[in-house]
Amino acid sequence: xxxxxxxxxxxxxxxxxxxxxxxxxxxxxxxxxxxxxxxxxxxxxxxxxxxxxxxxxxxxxxxxxxxxxxxxxxxxxxxxxxxxxxxxxxxxxxxx
Amino acid sequence: xxxxxxxxxxxxxxxxxxxxxxxxxxxxxxxxxxxxxxxxxxxxxxxxxxxxxxxxxxxxxxxxxxxxxxxxxxxxxxxxxxxxxxxxxxxxxxxxxxxxxxxxxxxxxxxxxxxxxxxxxxxxxxxxxxxxxxxxxxxxxxxxxxxxxxxxxxxxxxxxxxxxxxxxxxxxxxxxxxxxxxxxxxxxxxxxxxxxxxxxxxxxxxxxxxxxxxx
Amino acid sequence: xxxxxxxxxxxxxxxxxxxxxxxxxxxxxxxxxxxxxxxxxxxxxxxxxxxxxxxxxxxxxxxxxxxxxxxxxxxxxxxxxxxxxxxxxxxxxxxxxxxxxxxxxxxxxxxxxxxxxxxxxxxxxxxxxxxxxxxxxxxxxxxxxxxxxxxxxxxxxxxxxxxxxxxxxxxxxxxxxxxxxxxxxxxxxxxxxxxxxxxxxxxxxxxxxxxxxxxxxxxxxxxxxxxxxxxxxxxxxxxxxxxxxxxxxxxxxxxxxxxxxxxxxxxxxxxxxxxxxxxxxxxxxxxxxxxxxxxxxxxxxxxxxxxxxxxxxxxxxxxxxxxxxxxxxxxxxxxxxxxxxxxxxxxxxxxxxxxxxxxxxxxxxxxxxxxxxxxxxxxxxxxxxxxxxxxxxxxxxxxxxxxxxxxxxxxxxxxxxxxxxxxxxxxxxxxxxxxxxxxxxxxxxxxxxxxxxxxxxxxxxxxxxxxxxxxxxxxxxxxxxxxxxxxxxxxxxxxxxxxxxxxxxxxxxxxxxxxxxxxxxxxxxxxxxxxxxxxxxxxxxxxxxxxxxxx
Ligand code: HEM
Ligand SMILES: [Cu+2]
Numbered sequence: 001x002x003x004x005x006x007x008x009x010x011x012x013x014x015x016x017x018x019x020x021x022x023x024x025x026x027x028x029x030x031x032x033x034x035x036x037x038x039x040x041x042x043x044x045x046x047x048x049x050x051x052x053x054x055x056x057x058x059x060x061x062x063x064x065x066x067x068x069x070x071x072x073x074x075x076x077x078x079x080x081x082x083x084x085x086x087x088x089x090x091x092x093x094x095x096x
Numbered sequence: 097x098x099x100x101x102x103x104x105x106x107x108x109x110x111x112x113x114x115x116x117x118x119x120x121x122x123x124x125x126x127x128x129x130x131x132x133x134x135x136x137x138x139x140x141x142x143x144x145x146x147x148x149x150x151x152x153x154x155x156x157x158x159x160x161x162x163x164x165x166x167x168x169x170x171x172x173x174x175x176x177x178x179x180x181x182x183x184x185x186x187x188x189x190x191x192x193x194x195x196x197x198x199x200x201x202x203x204x205x206x207x208x209x210x211x212x213x214x215x216x217x218x219x220x221x222x223x224x225x226x227x228x229x230x231x232x233x234x235x236x237x238x239x240x241x242x243x244x245x246x247x248x249x250x251x252x253x254x255x256x257x258x259x260x261x262x263x264x265x266x267x268x269x270x271x272x273x274x275x276x277x278x279x280x281x282x283x284x285x286x287x288x289x290x291x292x293x294x295x296x297x298x299x300x301x302x303x304x305x306x307x308x309x310x311x
Numbered sequence: 312x313x314x315x316x317x318x319x320x321x322x323x324x325x326x327x328x329x330x331x332x333x334x335x336x337x338x339x340x341x342x343x344x345x346x347x348x349x350x351x352x353x354x355x356x357x358x359x360x361x362x363x364x365x366x367x368x369x370x371x372x373x374x375x376x377x378x379x380x381x382x383x384x385x386x387x388x389x390x391x392x393x394x395x396x397x398x399x400x401x402x403x404x405x406x407x408x409x410x411x412x413x414x415x416x417x418x419x420x421x422x423x424x425x426x427x428x429x430x431x432x433x434x435x436x437x438x439x440x441x442x443x444x445x446x447x448x449x450x451x452x453x454x455x456x457x458x459x460x461x462x463x464x465x466x467x468x469x470x471x472x473x474x475x476x477x478x479x480x481x482x483x484x485x486x487x488x489x490x491x492x493x494x495x496x497x498x499x500x501x502x503x504x505x506x507x508x509x510x511x512x513x514x515x516x517x518x519x520x521x522x523x524x525x526x527x528x529x530x531x532x533x534x535x536x537x538x539x540x541x542x543x544x545x546x547x548x549x550x551x552x553x554x555x556x557x558x559x560x561x562x563x564x565x566x567x568x569x570x571x572x573x574x575x576x577x578x579x580x581x582x583x584x585x586x587x588x589x590x591x592x593x594x595x596x597x598x599x600x601x602x603x604x605x606x607x608x609x610x611x612x613x614x615x616x617x618x619x620x621x622x623x624x625x626x627x628x629x630x631x632x633x634x635x636x637x638x639x640x641x642x643x644x645x646x647x648x649x650x651x652x653x654x655x656x657x658x659x660x661x662x663x664x665x666x667x668x669x670x671x672x673x674x675x676x677x678x679x680x681x682x683x684x685x686x687x688x689x690x691x692x693x694x695x696x697x698x699x700x701x702x703x704x705x706x707x708x709x710x711x712x713x714x715x716x717x718x719x720x721x722x723x724x725x726x727x728x729x730x731x732x733x734x735x736x737x738x739x740x741x742x743x744x745x746x747x748x749x750x751x752x753x754x755x756x757x758x759x760x761x762x763x764x765x766x767x768x769x770x771x772x773x774x775x776x777x778x779x780x781x782x783x784x785x786x787x788x789x790x791x792x793x794x795x796x797x798x799x800x801x802x803x804x805x806x807x808x809x810x811x812x813x814x815x816x817x818x819x820x821x822x823x824x825x826x827x828x829x830x831x832x833x834x835x836x837x838x839x840x841x842x843x844x845x846x847x848x849x850x851x852x853x854x855x856x857x858x859x860x861x862x
Contacts (some may be wrong), residue, residue: 001183009177015168018303025311028566030303037299045179045292048124052117055124062128065523068610071561072629073139076614077147078622089273108413108420118422118496125488129522136530136560140545148551181388225543225550237550244545248537252530 007044011037116282127293130256136295137249148252151238153309154231158239159246163214164306166271167207167299174203175295178264178288185276185284193271193284200291201264202263204257211254215247216273249301256294263287324727324824339424340827345410346725347431348401353794355397362390367749367783375768383766385467391454391751392445392472394431396479397438399706400568403507403575404486404521404554405434407717408514410725412490414818414825415508417499417834422492430485437478446470453764455565458546458557462538469539473532478531480525483571487521490514501836508816508840509585509592513578513597516606520567520574524610528564531557541670553621562613570609572706573673574602574712577644580666583720584648586814588655591841594647601640608637618689627686634684641677645670660812661735665716668743672708676701679754685847694764697757700814708746715742715793722797723807727824730804734796741789748782815846 014037021029042048048056109115144153178200184192222230224247225240233239267287270276276284325342328334335343365386369378378386409427413420444450450467452460461469494507494515534545535557544550546557587590592598614622614630627684648670657663679701683686692698716739721728752775757763761772768776810819821830838845 001180004176004179004183007179008172010368011172011176012169015165015172018307019165021244021289022303022307022310029309030307034300034303038296041175041296041299045175045295046289051119051124054117054121054492058121058124058128062131062523065128065610066131066138069563070139071131071525072611072614072626073563074142074146075629076555076559076617076622076626077143077553078137079625080621097390108418108422108424108493114496120491121495122423122488125522126484129484129488129526131526132523133526133530136527136534136563139560140534140556143553143556147553151551224541226541235551237544237552239551240544241552243544244537248534248545252533270529 003044007040009046010040014040112280116280119177119282119286123289127289130293134252134300137245137252138300141245141249143185143302144238144245146236148238148241149309151231151233151235151240152242154233154235155239155242155246156309158221158231159306160214160217161306161310163210164302168302170203170207170210171295171298174200174207175292177203178291181267182281182284184289185271185281186208186278188276188278188281189293190271190274190276193276194268197264197268197271201261201268204264205259208254208257208261211250215250218243246305249305252302253294253297256297260287260291260294263290297301316557316560317470322829324822325827326727326824328827337428338448340425341409341413341421341427342725342825343830344427344431345406345408348405348409348434350429351435351438352398352401352406354789355393358442359390359393359398360790362386362393363783364787365389367780367824369766370768371775371780373768375766378766380766381451381466384448384453384764385445385449387764388450388453388467389445392441392450392476395454395568395572396476397441399572399710400479400483401434401486402572402710402714402799403491403717404514404517404571404577405430406573406713407579407721408486408517410489410690411510411721411818412493412514413497414724414821414829415511415816416493416497417502417817417830417836418493418497419828419830421489422496423778426485427489430482430489433478433485437475437482440471440475440478442455442475444468444475447471455561456532456535456557457561458535458554459536459548461535462546467541469537473536473539477529477532477536480529483521484526487518487525491522494518499834499836504837505596506836507599509581509595509598510575510578511697513574513581513602516541516602517571517574520571520609524564524567524571528568529559531560531564534560545800553620555617558617558620559613562616566613566616567606567609569702570605572583572710574605576669576673576710577602579713579717579720580648580669581644582590582650582816583662583716585841586720587658587666587810588652589658589813589843590651590655591839592647593642593650593653595840596648597643601643604640605637608633610639610642612684615684615689618686619693631684631686633680638677638681641673645674645677659732659736660719660732661739662720662812664736664739664743665712665719668739668746669712669716672704672712672746676704676709678705679704692757694762695757696753696761696763699763700753700757703750703753708750712742712746715739718793718797720812721757721818722800723811723841724818724823724825726801726804727807728800728804729807729811729820730793730800731796732793732817738789738792738796741785741792743764744827745785746784749779749786750782752776752779752782766788770853813846815841815843 014033018030018033021033048059107115109118155209175195181193181196181200184196218224223230223243229236229240231239262278264287270283325340335347336761338344365378366383369375369383375383439539448468449463450469450472452465452467456473493510537543538545544552546552546554548554581592612630612634614626617636618627683692683698683701719730719735722728756772756775760774761768762860807823809821809823817834820834
C-alpha cells in the first residue's frame with residue numbers, strides 16, 4: 001500500500017515538474033522527467049525487479065530494438081543532403 | 097492458463113509456479129512487442145518534429161493542455177488503483193480486487209470520455225487534417241502532419257485503453273466469483289502489467305503531444 | 312489409425328483420438344494446430360502459384376499474351392502478398408515448428424496452447440480479408456505497398472488487404488511469443504541450451520524477429536490505412552511529409568522478415584544434413600549462434616532496399632556495410648553443413664536431396680545479395696530481374712525446398728506413414744531443375760537491364776523469358792507431385808516405424824504418429840543433440856536401418 005502511495009505521489013510531483021519545465025520551454029527537461037515517470041511505473045507499479053529474470057531480459061530486448069528503430073530510422077532524414085527534407089529548404093511556405 | 101490453481105491433465109507445466117512465471121514472462125514479451133508497435137509512431141514523431149519543427153510546434157500549441165494534464169493525472173491514479181487490486185489479489189482478497197478493479201475501470205472510462213470531449217472540440221475547430229484544416233501558419237503542412245500523428249496516436253492508445261478496461265472488467269467478474277486465491281492470482285497480475293503499460297505509453301505521448309515545443 | 316483399432320496400443324494417436332470436426336476446430340493440441348495450418352497455407356500456396364503462372368504466361372511474348380497492364384499489376388501483387396504473408400512467412404514455423412517445438416523440447420505442448428489456436432484463427436481471418444481485397448478490386452502496388460502509390464494514386468482495394476496483413480502480423484506475434492517462451496521454460500530435464508536441436512535455435516531466432524519486427528509492420532500499415540482512408544497526410548510530400556519514411560518503416564520489418572523466410576529453413580537443413588550423414592553437425596555452437604546473429608544483424612541492414620530512393624549517402628554506406636556483415640553468419644552455416652557432409656556416409660533420400668538443393672541455391676542467392684549490397688552495383692541492378700532472381704533463389708530455391716524437405720523428413724512422424732521414396736526423389740530432382748530453368752535466365756535478364764514489374768518488354772529479351780516460363784511450368788508440375796503422393800500415402804503408404812531415419816532428437820523417441828500427450832513419460836536428456844554413438848548403442852549396430860548407407 002505504502003509503496004503504491006509513494007509511487008503515485010512521485011508521479012504527481014513529476015507531472016507537476018513536467019508542466020513547469022514545459023512552461024520554461026525546456027524540451028530536454030520535459031524529456032528527462034517523462035523518462036523518470038516511465039521508470040517509476042516500470043519499477044513501482046509493474047515491479048519488474050520482482051518478476052522472473054526472463055521478464056527483465058525481454059524488457060531490455062524490447063528497449064534495445066526500439067533504440068535501433070529510432071536511431072537507424074532517423075539516420076537518413078537527419079543526414080540527407082540529396083533531397084531537402086527541412087521545411088526551410090522547400091520552395092514556398094505552403095508547398096502544394 | 098487454465099482456471100484455478102490446479103494443473104489439468106494436458107498442461108505442459110510441472111508446477112503451478114512454473115506455469116505462473118511463464119505467463120508473466122509471456123506478458124512481458126508481448127509488451128516488448130507492443131513497445132515496437134508504438135515505436136513506429138515515435139519514429140514518425142522524432143523525424144517530423146525536426147524536419148518540420150515550426151509547423152509541428154504550432155500543432156503542439158493548439159492541443160488542449162488542461163484536458164491533457166487532467167487525463168494524465170487520471171491515468172496515473174487509475175494505474176495506482178489497479179496496482180492495489182494486484183496487491184489484493186496476492187492476498188486472495190477477491191472483494192478488494194473487485195473494488196479496486198472497478199475504480200480503475202471507472203477512471204479509465206473517465207479518461208476516454210474526456211478524450212472524446214477533446215476530440216469533439218478539435219473536430220469543431222477543424223483541426224483534423226484535410227482541405228479545411230484550420231491552421232494556416234507558414235508551415236501548415238507540418239501542423240497537419242502533427243495532427244495526423246495526434247489523432248492516430250490517441251486513437252491507438254484509446255484502443256489499448258478499451259482493451260484494458262475490458263480485461264479489468266473480466267478480472268472483476270472472475271473475482272466476484274471468488275476465482276482468485278493467495279495461491280493463484282496470475283491473471284490479476286498480468287492484466288496489471290498491461291494496464292500499467294498503457295499508462296506508461298501515455299506518459300510518453302503526453303509530453304510529445306502537449307508539452308515539447310509548447311512554450 | 313492403428314492407435315484406436317489396436318487394443319494393445321498404450322496411447323491413442325493425436326490424429327484419431329476424436330474425429331469430430333469440432334474437436335479439430337477447438338483443439339489446443341499443437342500437433343493438430345500444425346495440421347490446420349498445413350491445410351490453410353497449402354491452399355494459399357496454390358493461390359499464389361496461380362498468380363505466378365499468370366505472370367509467367369503473360370511474359371511469354373514481349374507485348375504480353377493474356378493480361379491487360381492493369382491486371383498484370385494486380386496479379387504480381389496478388390502473387391507477392393499471398394506468397395509472402397500467407398505462405399512463406401508462416402510456412403515452416405507454423406507447420407513443422409508448431410508440430411515439433413514441444414516434441415523436440417520433450418514437452419507436452421507449447422507454453423500457451425490457447426494462444427496457439429487463436430493465432431490460427433487470426434491467420435485464417437487475415438487470409439480471408441486479404442483474398443477478399445485482392446479479388447474484389449485487386450491491388451496494383453506490389454507486395455511493398457509503397458506510398459504515395461498506395462495512398463493517393465491507387466485504384467485498388469488498399470484497406471482490406473492492408474488490414475488483412477495487419478491482422479496476420481498478430482498471428483505471427485502470437486506464434487513467436489509462444490515459441491520463445493516455450494523454449495525458455497519447457498525444456499525437458501537435462502536439456503541445456505547447447506543440447507537443443509539446431510532447428511530450435513533457428514526457430515528461436517525467427518521468433519525474435521516475429522515478436523520485435525512484426526509490430527513495426529503493424530503500425531506502418533496502420534499509418535498507411537489512416538492516410539488512405541481519411542485522405543490526410545502522413546507520408547505525403549505535398550505537406551512536407553516524407554514518403555521515404557514509409558519505406559524505412561516497411562523495411563525495418565521486411566528485411567528482418569526475409570530472414571523469417573530463411574532461418575527456419577536453415578534449421579530444417581541442419582537436422583536433415585546431420586541425420587542423413589549420420590554425423591553430428593560440424594561446429595554446433597557456430598551454427599547455433601549464427602542463427603541468433605543473423606536475426607540480430609538482420610535488423611540493421613534494411614536501408615539496402617533504399618539505396619537509389621534518395622536516402623542520404625551516410626545512411627547508404629552504413630547499411631551497405633552492415634549488409635556485408637550479415638552474410639558472414641550465413642556463410643558460416645553453409646561451410647558447417649559442408650563440413651558435416653565431408654567424409655560422412657551420405658544417404659540420398661528425398662529430404663537430403665532437398666537439403667542439398669537448399670545449400671546450393673541459398674549460396675547463389677546469398678552471393679548475389681552481396682552484389683546488390685554493393686552501392687555501385689546496385690545502382691545498375693536495382694529494380695531489375697536480377698533482384699527478382701536474387702530473392703527467389705533464397706525464398707523459393709532455399710526456403711521452399713527446405714519446407715518440402717522438412718515435410719518429407721517428418722511426414723512419417725506426423726502421419727505415421729511413409730511417402731513413396733522414388734516419387735519423392737523424382738519430385739526433388741524436378742523441383743531443382745525447374746527452379747533453375749525458371750530463375751537462372753532472370754539473373755541474365757536483370758543484368759542486361761530488364762526492369763521488373765512491367766507487363767511488356769523489349770523483344771530482345773524474349774528467348775530468356777520463354778525459358779523462364781517453361782521452367783515455371785515444370786516447377787508447377789513438380790510442386791503438384793508431392794501433393795498427390797502425400798495424399799496417397801495417407802491411405803496406402805507403408806506404416807512408419809518410430810525412427811525411420813535413425814535420427815537423434817526427442818521427436819523420434821515417441822510413437823509415429825505421437826500420442827496426444829506426446830510422450831508416455833517425460834524424457835530425460837543425457838547427451839548432446841546429435842549423439843549418434845549413443846543412438847547406435849541403443850538401437851543395435853549401424854547398417855540395420857532401411858536403405859544402408861552409401862557414399
Ligand atoms: C546474404 C545476405 C543478403 C544480402 C546481402 C541481401 C541483399 C539484398 C539487397 C541489397 C537487396 C536490394 C536490391 C534492390 O532492391 O536494389 C535485396 C533485395 C531482396 N532480398 Fe536480399 N539479401 C540477402 C539475403 C536475403 C534473404 C535471406 C532473403 C529472403 C529469404 C532475401 C530476400 C530479398 C527480397 C525479397 C528482396 C527484394 C525486395 C523487393 O524489392 O521486392 N535476401 N537483398
Ligand atoms: Cu534486405
